[in-house]
Amino acid sequence: xxxxxxxxxxxxxxxxxxxxxxxxxxxxxxxxxxxxxxxxxxxxxxxxxxxxxxxxxxxxxxxxxxxxxxxxxxxxxxxxxxxxxxxxxxxxxxxxxxxxxxxxxxxxxxxxxxxxxxxxxxxxxxxxxxxxxxxxxxxxxxxxxxxxxxxxxxxxxxxxxxxxxxxxxxxxxxxxxxxxxxxxxxxxxxxxxxxxxxxxxxxxxxxxxxxxxxxxxxxxxxxxxxxxxxxxxxxxxxxxxxxxxxxxxxxxxxxxxxxxxxxxxxxxxxxxxxxxxxxxxxxxxxxxxxxxxxxxxxxxxxxxxxxxxxxxxxxxxxxxxxxxxxxxxxxxxxxxxxxxxxxxxxxxxxxxxxxxxxxxxxxxxxxxxxxxxxxxxxxxxxxxxxxxxxxxxxxxxxxxxxxxxxxxxxxxx
Numbered sequence: 006x007x008x009x010x011x012x013x014x015x016x017x018x019x020x021x022x023x024x025x026x027x028x029x030x031x032x033x034x035x036x037x038x039x040x041x042x043x044x045x046x047x048x049x050x051x052x053x054x055x056x057x058x059x060x061x062x063x064x065x066x067x068x069x070x071x072x073x074x075x076x077x078x079x080x081x082x083x084x085x086x087x088x089x090x091x092x093x094x095x096x097x098x099x100x101x102x103x104x105x106x107x108x109x110x111x112x113x114x115x116x117x118x119x120x121x122x123x124x125x126x127x128x129x130x131x132x133x134x135x136x137x138x139x140x141x142x143x144x145x146x147x148x149x150x151x152x153x154x155x156x157x158x159x160x161x162x163x164x165x166x167x168x169x170x171x172x173x174x175x176x177x178x179x180x181x182x183x184x185x186x187x188x189x190x191x192x193x194x195x196x197x198x199x200x201x202x203x204x205x206x207x208x209x210x211x212x213x214x215x216x217x218x219x220x221x222x223x224x225x226x227x228x229x230x231x232x233x234x235x236x237x238x239x240x241x242x243x244x245x246x247x248x249x250x251x252x253x254x255x256x257x258x259x260x261x262x263x264x265x266x267x268x269x270x271x272x273x274x275x276x277x278x279x280x281x282x283x284x285x286x287x288x289x290x291x292x293x294x295x296x297x298x299x300x301x302x303x304x305x306x307x308x309x310x311x312x313x314x315x316x317x318x319x320x321x322x323x324x325x326x327x328x329x330x331x332x333x334x335x336x337x338x339x340x341x342x343x344x345x346x347x348x349x350x351x352x353x354x355x356x357x358x359x360x361x362x363x364x365x366x367x368x369x370x371x372x373x374x375x376x377x378x379x380x381x382x383x384x385x386x387x388x389x390x391x392x393x394x395x396x397x398x399x400x401x402x403x404x405x406x407x408x409x410x411x412x413x414x415x416x417x418x
Contacts, residue, residue: 023065023066025090027067027086029070029107035200036103052298053298061329061330074200076103079107084114099122101174102171104118112132121313123308124137125171125173127394129412132332133358134354134358135359135387140179145393147276156379157221162192163250164193165228166229167202167227168198169229175227222250224253227255237269241269252273257275259306274368275367278308283347288347311346323335323338340404346362348365353384356403358402362384399414
């Protein structure tokens with residue numbers, strides 16, 4: 006375990022004078038390609054907080070652990086952070102299976118997790134604030150865009166994902182959505198591969214064949230982690246470019262592109278709530294701060310970093326408003342918190358523990374950046390429960406009176 010503090014705190018430092026922030030991200034294994042940057046982003050914000058006087062007049066210390074892309078280990082490390090290190094809040098997890106692993110720990114110990122990555126929805130815990138996109142803030146708008154004339158009038162769909170809860174649930178929602186729009190079952194191909202999958206030749210060949218039958222075809226990718234590297238390489242090997250069969254990815258951003266030969270990816274799409282290329286004063290300041298902190302002009306920013314930034318800023322504002330780091334008090338202060346998005350407009354925390362955010366669709370460039378080709382006019386309220394799954398459509402998530410629930414059909418009180 007690594008404990009990091011901008012102040013180099015010694016053992017003589019009284020615990021009461023320190024606010025501890027837990028960082029629960031994979032720094033090794035298949036997900037390190039995506040998660041290491043989020044650890045660095047939290048350290049940057051802790052450093053900035055301390056340079057500006059700390060929080061509630063106290064120094065802030067980041068306690069960093071490495072769950073190593075090992076899903077059961079996430080739960081162990083979460084318990085360690087809360088019970089042994091006595092952290093006041095945790096920023097962490099990427100995959101939904103890691104979040105599902107730690108969820109019972111946070112609920113049992115009444116601690117607070119900020120989860121910064123797009124996910125499948127179908128959840129609202131009183132101990133988690135979800136600052137990444139729900140399906141209605143990423144997956145659904147991306148498919149609607151591809152269906153439109155502007156997006157290419159796509160008629161056939163390949164739903165390709167890594168085999169775990171996020172892709173499976175997202176694709177369940179997307180399949181239901183597509184069928185509600187009149188797409189026939191034979192025009193939907195679904196494929197799952199394990200984490201770290203490397204042999205894409207047969208699957209890409211199947212995709213190519215599926216897309217050669219006279220109807221405009223697109224791939225909706227929920228492939229996670231380092232499996233994206235051989236996937237895109239094989240697309241290039243088999244001559245599939247964006248003009249033929251566009252791929253829209255929900256888990257590939259600037260950080261992942263930094264490790265790829267971008268030539269076969271040019272023109273393919275990504276759907277997020279933030280791109281590094283967006284021009285705004287807030288984004289310019291964030292990028293400048295990041296590059297100064299990390300000491301590397303080549304390091305990029307990405308959507309989960311913005312989600313981490315928004316969550317961290319909201320948490321510090323809620324702590325200041327509550328005058329304490331007590332979880333129950335901070336939770337109440339979180340509702341209605343506002344932070345300026347790096348892409349313009351304002352993120353708002355809703356009582357279902359999900360943000361209101363804009364949705365952006367971008368085209369991958371040869372320099373590894375993503376240029377916006379479409380965005381929503383306004384922010385979209387994150388929906389914890391999908392309207393396209395019948396048993397979910399009737400559920401309400403609202404952690405304020407009189408509902409006080411993560412998924413109920415009527416008020417609890």
